[in-house]
Amino acid sequence: MGLLLSGCAACGTTSGDGATADSQADTLVADAPAPLADSAGPLPDGDAMAGDSADAAKDASPAAPDTQQADSAVTPAPTTGICFGELPSPSTATGSVPMPTAACPELDTPEWYLDGPLPPPSLTLQLGRRTAAGQWLPIADGDWIGLETAMQGGFHLDLAPKVLLPGQKEPKIQLQAEAFAAAECNPVASLNLAKGWLVKEAGPEPWYSFEATAKPLVIFGVSVSKKAQFCGLWLRVHWRLRLPGSNQWGEVVRILRTYDATQLP
Numbered sequence: 188m189g190l191l192l193s194g195c196a197a198c199g200t201t202s203g204d205g206a207t208a209d210s211q212a213d214t215l216v217a218d219a220p221a222p223l224a225d226s227a228g229p230l231p232d233g234d235a236m237a238g239d240s241a242d243a244a245k246d247a248s249p250a251a252p253d254t255q256q257a258d259s260a261v262t263p264a265p266t267t268g269i270c271f272g273e274l275p276s277p278s279t280a281t282g283s284v285p286m287p288t289a290a291c292p293e294l295d296t297p298e299w300y301l302d303g304p305l306p307p308p309s310l311t312l313q314l315g316r317r318t319a320a321g322q323w324l325p326i327a328d329g330d331w332i333g334l335e336t337a338m339q340g341g342f343h344l345d346l347a348p349k350v351l352l353p354g355q356k357e358p359k360i361q362l363q364a365e366a367f368a369a370a371e372c373n374p375v376a377s378l379n380l381a382k383g384w385l386v387k388e389a390g391p392e393p394w395y396s397f398e399a400t401a402k403p404l405v406i407f408g409v410s411v412s413k414k415a416q417f418c419g420l421w422l423r424v425h426w427r428l429r430l431p432g433s434n435q436w437g438e439v440v441r442i443l444r445t446y447d448a449t450q451l452p
Contacts, residue, residue: 254349274333276446286329286442287423289372294369294423308397309436310352310425312427312431313348314346314439315345329444330443334447334448340421342414344422347396347397347402348426350395351394352395354393357387359385360395363382364426365383365427366405369425370423372423375408376408407442419445419446420445422442422443424440426438
């Protein structure tokens with residue numbers, strides 16, 4: 188069943204900070220989602236983590252969250268004025284697609300605890316993005332997020348979570364990661380990383396984040412030829428991190444607007 192989404196009339200070549208997904212080197216798949224039923228073809232290998240991440244790929248879990256669309260169609264995006272070549276201004280309208288306000292309780296439980304019980308989150312997470320120069324910028328509800336095309340042909344959301352680990356002094360630590368983006372409570376992009384390295388940031392507090400050259404990417408489960416269909420949508424983005432073998436985990440959720448940050452093929 189195909190998505191009934193409208194495409195974008197003209198998409199540019201760069202993101203708001205000047206970075207392009209094609210500039211990422213040696214990306215590899217941590218755990219790509221299953222292609223949607225109307226996909227033009229399977230996702231190419233190599234679009235889940237940027238940088239040198241062979242260990243992460245080896246340890247990635249074998250099956251990602253199901254991103255198959257439900258029978259109900261996602262609300263179509265506006266036909267004009269949404270697919271921009273650079274980061275849109277905060278005041279740019281999203282046309283006929285309102286910001287979602289309904290809860291999605293079916294998405295609230297991490298895969299780690301589907302068999303129960305669900306411990307309360309105990310870790311503090313923040314979500315942001317990194318500029319081409321590596322600067323971390325926070326992301327808030329209502330912000331725009333680019334649909335980035337990778338040089339291998341897939342497309343993804345390039346986000347940068349970080350986590351506060353009180354008492355932790357190690358220069359780097361391994362955590363489990365789970366992330367997805369949902370349109371109207373239907374997951375359309377995902378990541379499931381069984382083990383990934385986070386490094387301690389400079390500063391008095393023990394904040395840890397993925398290195399800029401080895402950050403996980405939240406991948407869409409369709410061919411890049413379908414990317415224009417996702418322009419101008421509101422996505423509910425969940426990012427979760429967990430200390431392996433424990434009940435210590437945390438989550439950050441943002442509701443973001445999509446634009447096409449890179450040139451269509």
